[in-house]
Amino acid sequence: MAAQAPTLNPFENATRQLEKAAKILNLDKNTLEVLSKPKLVVEVSLPVKMDDGTVKVFTGYRSQYNDARGPYKGGIRFHPNVTRDEVVALSAWMTWKCATVDIPFGGGKGGVICNPKDMSMGEQERLVRRYAAAITPFVGVQKDIPAPDVYTTPQHMAWFMDTYSQITGQRTPHVITGKPVEVGGSLGRSNSTSRGALFVAREALKIKKIKNPTIVIQGFGNAGENCALLAKEVLGGTPKVIAVSDSKGGIYNQDGLDPEAVQKHKAKTGSVVGFKGAKSISNEEILELPCDLLIPAALENQITKENAPRIKAKVISEAANGPTTPEADEILYKNGVTVIPDILANAGGVTVSYFEWVQGFNWYPWSLEEVNGRLEQKMVKAFHDVYNFSSDKKVHMRTGAYCLAVERVAKALELQGLWP
Ligand code: NAD
Numbered sequence: 351m352a353a354q355a356p357t358l359n360p361f362e363n364a365t366r367q368l369e370k371a372a373k374i375l376n377l378d379k380n381t382l383e384v385l386s387k388p389k390l391v392v393e394v395s396l397p398v399k400m401d402d403g404t405v406k407v408f409t410g411y412r413s414q415y416n417d418a419r420g421p422y423k424g425g426i427r428f429h430p431n432v433t434r435d436e437v438v439a440l441s442a443w444m445t446w447k448c449a450t451v452d453i454p455f456g457g458g459k460g461g462v463i464c465n466p467k468d469m470s471m472g473e474q475e476r477l478v479r480r481y482a483a484a485i486t487p488f489v490g491v492q493k494d495i496p497a498p499d500v501y502t503t504p505q506h507m508a509w510f511m512d513t514y515s516q517i518t519g520q521r522t523p524h525v526i527t528g529k530p531v532e533v534g535g536s537l538g539r540s541n542s543t544s545r546g547a548l549f550v551a552r553e554a555l556k557i558k559k560i561k562n563p564t565i566v567i568q569g570f571g572n573a574g575e576n577c578a579l580l581a582k583e584v585l586g587g588t589p590k591v592i593a594v595s596d597s598k599g600g601i602y603n604q605d606g607l608d609p610e611a612v613q614k615h616k617a618k619t620g621s622v623v624g625f626k627g628a629k630s631i632s633n634e635e636i637l638e639l640p641c642d643l644l645i646p647a648a649l650e651n652q653i654t655k656e657n658a659p660r661i662k663a664k665v666i667s668e669a670a671n672g673p674t675t676p677e678a679d680e681i682l683y684k685n686g687v688t689v690i691p692d693i694l695a696n697a698g699g700v701t702v703s704y705f706e707w708v709q710g711f712n713w714y715p716w717s718l719e720e721v722n723g724r725l726e727q728k729m730v731k732a733f734h735d736v737y738n739f740s741s742d743k744k745v746h747m748r749t750g751a752y753c754l755a756v757e758r759v760a761k762a763l764e765l766q767g768l769w770p
Contacts, residue, residue, distance in 0.1 A: 524710025546698015
């Protein structure tokens with residue numbers, strides 16, 4: 351899914367967030383100047399033979415924003431609305447996200463303008479391989495490590511890895527993450543975003559002394575569904591998922607829904623709507639339900655200045671990218687709602703990507719327990735880093751996360767100096 355509203359220029363938006371953090375940090379002007387631009391943006395033309403025998407030329411990008419803290423890291427998006435600006439903005443956000451959770455990566459992002467939903471598997475494979483071949487000179491295990499994003503899958507990652515390995519003559523699984531486990535992927539990667547969003551929510555709930563929380567989840571796709579399924583395991587006690595929704599509508603039961611039964615219903619019917627033993631509720635209403643924990647896991651710009659005053663959740667963990675507008679942030683902060691921002695709350699995915707890269711380097715896969723245990727450590731530490739920083743500076747957690755991330759990248763940059 352796109353991370354930004356289509357009317358905003360995403361790169362301008364990313365720059366504004368950086369400037370806000372820079373002002374609070376009193377950042378050196380020269381450092382801000384360097385952090386305001388991507389280091390390298392590559393545009394490639396990708397001729398692909400289609401099934402009907404014609405050749406179609408696709409446009410692809412790879413943006414390498416900043417590598418002061420480690421190799422560039424970020425997904426590859428296949429979508430008809432991909433633009434250069436969007437790819438650059440997403441690579442900036444990856445820089446801040448990796449720094450927020452303190453993993454040794456910079457920020458990168460890739461994209462190809464295409465619609466995989468209209469392409470056969472053969473066409474998709476040829477496109478992935480052509481893109482991999484075109485950007486092979488720019489990526490590498492200590493240079494730039496891509497991953498899946500919107501409309502790209504573990505299968506695409508396997509083709510990318512194989513193409514890169516064949517061109518370089520070296521089997522290199524860790525040049526890309528999000529691969530199937532059979533070819534060097536990490537255990538625990540598939541639900542790591544949701545697990546991470548719950549670890550940080552658990553910490554916020556503890557601070558608010560809330561036990562056995564009621565939970566509302568907007569969006570029942572990969573991220574939302576796994577949040578529902580993992581809630582009991584991660585939060586402990588007896589949490590109750592009281593409402594969930596998808597693009598067709600929502601369902602609500604104050605006594606709690608059985609996440610596995612809802613999952614089965616959705617697998618059978620294509621939606622959560624119509625689940626027995628629950629009332630219908632709209633996607634607008636679901637956000638305003640009284641609950642302890644709200645997890646937006648669908649689209650951007652869902653909590654706005656219009657509905658923010660009516661939000662009754664005590665904690666919001668943003669599994670989705672960009673679900674809250676800046677005006678809504680201010681309202682929620684004044685109302686005492688703890689909003690765990692996307693660059694922290696949904697960083698579990700990139701954290702396990704980092705683990706996948708480390709496992710690849712060592713040719714030694716970890717057990718699921720080890721992956722989940724290390725993810726917990728990273729997310730809990732990152733939550734408290736951001737929470738303490740925000741409390742000290744008396745700002746909301748989004749601003750706190752950006753400040754902390756920018757400060758870390760700026761420090762790395764300053765220590766290495768400017769050369770040549
Ligand atoms: P997905 O496509 O699997 O699921 C999205 C869900 O949202 C679907 O159930 C869809 O029906 C629902 N939806 C769409 N429009 C809606 C609406 N108007 N109201 C309510 N629900 C609606 O996508 P995903 O991978 O689960 O990603 C969800 C969000 O989480 C995105 O913002 C994504 O960028 C973010 N995210 C996901 C991951 C991940 O690992 N999956 C990682 C980081 C961030």
